[in-house]
Amino acid sequence: MVLYQFAGGGTTLVEAKLLNRDIIGVDVNDIALERCREKTDFDIENAKGKVYIKKGDARNLDFAPNESIDLICTHPPYADIIKYSEDIPEDLSLLKVKDFLEEMKKVASESYRVLKKDKFCAVLMGDTRQKGHMIPMSFEVMRIFEDAGFKLKELIIKEQHNCKATGYWKTNSVKYNFLLIAHEYLFVFRK
Ligand SMILES: C[S@@+](CC[C@H](N)C(=O)[O-])C[C@H]1O[C@@H](n2cnc3c(N)ncnc32)[C@H](O)[C@@H]1O
Structure with a gap:
């Protein structure tokens, strides 16, 4: 069974179903859960993964x-960069970075508890910028998962297209071969 907390638009639920993996998607937002139900309501031959959709809190x-x-x-929210609701008290996308990171400790410890030994936990996270300074939130989250007991197996960089900074930096970063915030990290941990 695969666990996909912070299910949002449900991308991974669709992929799991196509790959014949059973999966539980968890989110605090009814609108997200409805979208997950709609997206996974399809029949394709050989796509037999069972999808369970649950209202719940990743903590x-x-x-x-x-x-x-x-x-x-x-794929947690990146603190409050994008707010996914206006007033759902459990929605971590309403929290500023410091409080968000504090709550991510509970997410990491629950993830560690429910995962079988030797199995993998993949966390997609991005960074942010505040008042002209870089906030490397993803590395803070990486440490939080390590402190919960996980060991980092892989660190994968995922290029991000169409984000706010993409247009501004794209030309120079391609020309001079560097990347500013135009990527996310996929941390793959092992229990
Ligand atoms: C970054 S989005 C996930 C996007 C998703 N991976 C996709 O492909 O569409 C974050 C989601 O986390 C949900 N969320 C926020 N706080 C949560 C919590 N405490 N427990 C579970 N889900 C939460 C939000 O409602 C939102 O749908």
Whole structure:
């Protein structure tokens, strides 16, 4: 069973179904959950993964027993860069960086609890900029997962297109061969 907390638009639910993997998508937002239901409501031959969609908080996965999950794929909000709701109290996208990171400790510890030993937990995270300074939030999240007990297996850089900074930096970064914030990190941890 795959766990996909912060399910949002449900991309990974669709891919899991296509790959014949059973998956649980968790989100606090009813609109996101409805979108997940719509997107995964298809029949394709050989796409037999079962999709379970659940309203819940990634900081408290009490529906999942200890060591019951085979793989975690997760894509948390990047603190409050994009607010996914206006007033859902459990929505971590309403929190400033410091409070967001504090709450991510609970997400990391729940992830560690529910994952089977030796299995993988993949976390997609980006960084931000505040008042002209770089905030390397993704590395803070990486440390939080390490502190929860995970070991980093791979660090994958995913190029990000069409983000706010892309147009501004693109020409010079291609010309001089450097990357500013135009990517996200996919941290692959092992329990
Ligand atoms: C970055 S989006 C996920 C995007 C998704 N990976 C996709 O491909 O569309 C973040 C999602 O996290 C959800 N969220 C915020 N706080 C949460 C929490 N405490 N527990 C579970 N989901 C939460 C938001 O409602 C939002 O849908």
